[in-house]
Amino acid sequence: MKRIAAGVAALGAVLAASPAEAGVAKVNFGALAHNIQVIDPKNAHKEKGPDVELQIDFDSPSFLPAWTGEPTPYVMASVNTRGRTSFAGFGLAWSFDLPGDWSFDPSVGYVVHSGDLENPYFAGDPRYDAYYEDHLLLGSRDLFRTTFGLTHHFNESWSTEFIYSHLSHGQILGSGRNQGLDSLGMRVGYRFGG
Secondary structure, eight states: OHHHHHHHHHHHHHHHSOHHHHTEEEEEEEEEEEOOOSSOGGGTTSSOSEEEEEEEEEOOOTTSOGGGOOOEEEEEEEEETTSSOOEEEEEEEOOEEOSTTEEEEEEEEEEEESSBOSOSSOTTSHHHHHHHHHOOBOSOSEEEEEEEEEEEESSSSEEEEEEEEEEEOTTTSSOSOOOOEEEEEEEEEEETTO
């Protein structure tokens, strides 16, 4: 929880600075449905409530080679409005133009979260099944975040994005427990200097 608070504090510090001085390229703000479970539908009944999400994209660093596709570094925070799993992190985002005023916007990143890792009760304890039925068990405090967005650009500054987000440790960062967390929603974006 301390790491999430530190991440939110860092977001606040960036927002307090002048966007141009901080190299801020774009701010995305929106709401996502929490735990829609595309990957593991049997856990879709756990943890509900909308998430409120803020993401700040920075200018693409000039030192990255052209073959990387000019990704933009980002920092983000997502808060579950019912007190369930919230998270904050950072990563790289890309944008690929589509016909018309649309773009495809994937990203990869790293987050820390406030959710559950394991069931605190042993099998056979009557509380074990009840806890399991109500909690996502994510297996690691550190998770990877992958997103896919479809963005409509109203003009050079404003946009709306339909976004899918998946959190998982991919059997790399934690124990074998890895139920993952999928979210789906919409964000509004504002690009500075548009």
